[in-house]
Amino acid sequence: MDRCCICGKELEIMDSYQLFSTKRLYICDDCFDMKSKLISVNPMERLRAKEYMTILLEEGLVDERVQKEIWESIEKADRNLQENLYDWQQDQERETEKQKNLADYLEKRKGFTVTTGPSFDGYRVKRYIDVVSGEEIMGMGLFGDISANVTNVLGTSNATFGERLGRAKKEAQKRMIKEAIACGANAVLAMDFDMMVLTNHLVVSANGTAVEIEALE
Numbered sequence: 001m002d003r004c005c006i007c008g009k010e011l012e013i014m015d016s017y018q019l020f021s022t023k024r025l026y027i028c029d030d031c032f033d034m035k036s037k038l039i040s041v042n043p044m045e046r047l048r049a050k051e052y053m054t055i056l057l058e059e060g061l062v063d064e065r066v067q068k069e070i071w072e073s074i075e076k077a078d079r080n081l082q083e084n085l086y087d088w089q090q091d092q093e094r095e096t097e098k099q100k101n102l103a104d105y106l107e108k109r110k111g112f113t114v115t116t117g118p119s120f121d122g123y124r125v126k127r128y129i130d131v132v133s134g135e136e137i138m139g140m141g142l143f144g145d146i147s148a149n150v151t152n153v154l155g156t157s158n159a160t161f162g163e164r165l166g167r168a169k170k171e172a173q174k175r176m177i178k179e180a181i182a183c184g185a186n187a188v189l190a191m192d193f194d195m196m197v198l199t200n201h202l203v204v205s206a207n208g209t210a211v212e213i214e215a216l217e
């Protein structure tokens with residue numbers, strides 16, 4: 001029966017790997033996994049693999065023919081490990097923070113209301129907060145799009161300009177709502193769209209009054 005040259009576990013030939021073709025040494029699945037994690041880009045995995053290998057080496061389980069290579073791999077895994085771990089933790093924290101903000105935003109977005117009118121039925125304005133706006137710029141090929149629209153008028157079907165304008169309006173409105181949420185509003189009153197042509201760009205902006213509303217008793 002062959003043994004894993006790293007942890008010493010007895011191996012079924014079927015699930016064993018050959019570690020060194022010349023030395024005819026075998027490695028079990030777990031050790032193979034850990035050995036590949038010694039060069040993982042994820043420093044947490046490298047740390048875990050390093051600890052795993054170190055324990056086996058210290059307990060004298062590692063076959064002496066591969067001890068040197070394993071120690072060298074551990075040294076390599078150790079290089080810049082502290083800085084990598086620090087960066088990785090920072091990244092994780094930033095990611096968690098981002099997720100939290102997104103969840104928070106989506107929650108607020110769900111209850112958010114927008115109207116083009118001056119009020120909402122059944123609600124009163126508790127607080128007027130600020131004028132908010134959101135822009136979207138439709139770039140390039142605008143004249144092409146307009147002529148496409150003209151062709152449309154002439155009878156050929158091409159809805160590109162209208163579709164793009166609709167998307168731009170939606171995007172502008174989304175940004176306006178984002179700004180309103182950021183300043184603590186739960187609704188926007190008197191929303192409307194403005195459009196402005198700048199060379200070959202069309203700027204679409206959504207504007208409104210950010211307010212806090214509450215249901216009437």
Ligand SMILES: [Zn+2]
Pocket residue numbers: 004005006007008009027028029030031032
């Ligand atoms: Zn093993």
